[in-house]
Amino acid sequence: MVVSKWVLNKINERNPEGKPMKGIYIISLMVAVLCLCFAATFLHMDPNLAAFMIGLALPREGRATRFLINNLHFFLNYVILPLYLVYVSLSVRHSELRTNPNIDYVINMPLRWHKLLIAVTIGTVGKIFGTVAVGLFFGMKWLDAIALGQLLSIKGYYHIFCANEAWKHFMINDTTFVAMLCMIMITSATAPLVAYGMAAWKRRKERSQLMSLQFHRSGTELQIMVGLQGPQNLPIALTLVEAIGWTKEPGKVTLYAIDMIELTERAAATLVRGEGAEAVEVADTEVMDVRYQIGEALEAFQKENKDGVNVKRLQAISSLDDMDRDICMCAKDVMAVLILIPFHKCQRMDGLMDTGHDGFQLVNQKVLQHASCSVGIIIDRGFGHMNQASLSLVGKNVVVVFIGGGDDREALTLAAEMSQHPAIKLTVVRFLPAIETHVNTTMQSSTFHHLKQSFTSDAEIQMQLDDEFFADFYRMHITNKGVEYMEKHVTDAEELVMELHALESQYELFVVGKGRDRKSVLTDGLEAWTEYPELGHVGDIIASSEFSTTASVLVIQQYDARKHYDVIDDEFRPF
Structure with missing residues (x-):
């Protein structure tokens, strides 16, 4: 050994x-x-x-x-x-063939059904009972123990060996031996059905919770998937993961790093069988060099964090038209709560953004549309550094722009997790409509009040959820002075942009929500100027080179509960 x-x-x-x-x-x-x-x-x-x-x-x-x-x-x-x-x-001795003239072939030998029933019962129920007993003794849940017993009962290799050895030593006769072989075939044939049933049961169990940070149960394992186009995406991604998992127990945070490999003609010509049972790898020199650099960085990150974050690698080898499917399927399989993917543009040496890759922009848009969990798009302007061993060595000023809606609540939840790291100094800026704007809006809507007095609009529901969520956040994080808080009252979108520009030089990272379900007078008119719809109105402004060349941006989209519950009316949603 x-x-x-x-x-x-x-x-x-x-x-x-x-x-x-x-x-x-x-x-x-x-x-x-x-x-x-x-x-x-x-x-x-x-x-x-x-x-x-x-x-x-x-x-x-x-x-x-x-x-x-x-x-x-x-x-x-x-x-x-x-x-x-x-x-x-x-290898059957054919004793039945010699003693019974009515039998011509082994397949025609009489099968003793009671022997088959006994063999199946002992082989299946015995294993399940033994596994459940041991599992409960070691503190496993009984449903998990039964599932483990089911997996053990469908393996037939050892059964064949034992049956053959017992037959060789005259411990069983031919008919019992045939019955045991039939039992092995039956239990092995049920393997796909058992695996499918267990996977479906596990998915139903996990689907009982919404796959987002806001609704993630504390104390359970947190799975985060990071999409990587190359080594340049690692510094900020690893920095964010380190900050998010700082207060988690060892082994409670798992990082799934998925390499986004475009299947070009050159790459397709170098596909080879991988190390997994069904995996493939690209033997192209450039692709292997990129994967090698990513592997070295992830290994160094794992050693630095020791048991704090578990790092696992995945790869999506496909065309850009289908890459989103691979990413979303992998996220669903590992039950990820958050997907972090890089923006399709990178910063040049002069601080401006390059032309980018339109194919990866389409991938990001599709992931936002089809992902079964929350998604974050990263615009990196030097928030993390490859030569930096740990985030603890430097301080980072992070600001959350909160206007309202589910995406902003998800962004604030993520920032709250990051604020527990001693190197993160978090500031929350909440933008509220000025008093005169609120009065004008109320007077305009009062004309139609009698038409909607029997139900509550979606905007009012979101405002109520925002107030409840922010009250809890204020009590947990702001009251103890762990997080700084500012309120900005603005009248329209122009004033909002001016206030955002005033914050640009003070922070290294802006965390904003995409704002899909946001209906606010503060963002009216911004859609006409939006260049990248996947970033939302506010995220698009902060991500532009005219806004800043030093502040990184993280745009968060919360998992849409309406996709999860497939309901007709929002009133039937569970919150």
């Missing part, structure tokens, strides 16, 4: 993530495993026990171990196991 761990660690160091594994190491690993198995046979050891011990001696983690498991699993499932099953089936 000591030698194998040391050797495989050396192989992992020389074959980092993102680089194809060298052939000499692949051949050496396979030859070493085969030599160990043959050596055990020559020493007259039991080959099954020898294989089991060799498996225990290999370390569980690492790229070399994953390579061995994935490739051997594929070979065993599709080559060895079918041949072994045929061998076992043809």
